[in-house]
Amino acid sequence: MSDLRVGLGVDAHAFGDGIPLVLGGVAIDHPQGLAGHSDGDVIAHALTDALLGAAGLGDIGALFPSDDERYRGADSLGLLAEAYRRVGEAGYALVNADCVLIGQEPRIAPYREQMRDRLAAVLAVPRARVNVRATTTDALGFTGRREGLAAQAVALLQPA
DSSP states (O other), X not given: OOOOEEEEEEEEEEEETTOOXXXXXXXXXXXXXXXXXXXXXHHHHHHHHHHHHHHTOOOHHHHSOTTOGGGTTOOHHHHHHXXXXXXXXXXXXXXXXXXXXXXXXXXXXXXXXXXXXHHHHHHTSOGXXXXXXXXXXXXXXXXXXXXXXXXXXXXXXXXX
């Protein structure tokens, strides 16, 4: 039996006015940001959950509760770093991660490589091990109506 572990993470947030949009740790030029207890970075949140799930360490809500004021406005890359530190303590290291942003807008092509760089730096892996991509829902659902964004991430871990 293999010692590889896979985890899936999912996150979604509504758009809000007067909030900077941060995706994959990168500030995005967009008229609205994502409302959330932290900075609302759905890509970082989904990846955090994928890593925690693969390591059997619960989820982002248990580790960083939304009713805990210490995490209000928190930088999601900091949360990702702490979660990955715990993954390492549990004896695992990242093989690769694949992150998908779901929404009609914004287009992330101009920011994609910077997102990969930021996420890979936090996880201390080469950029080739972290993928970021996007898809639309063909105007269906809350993302199709441009009410917010969602993200999914898959992480593969191996014993460290």
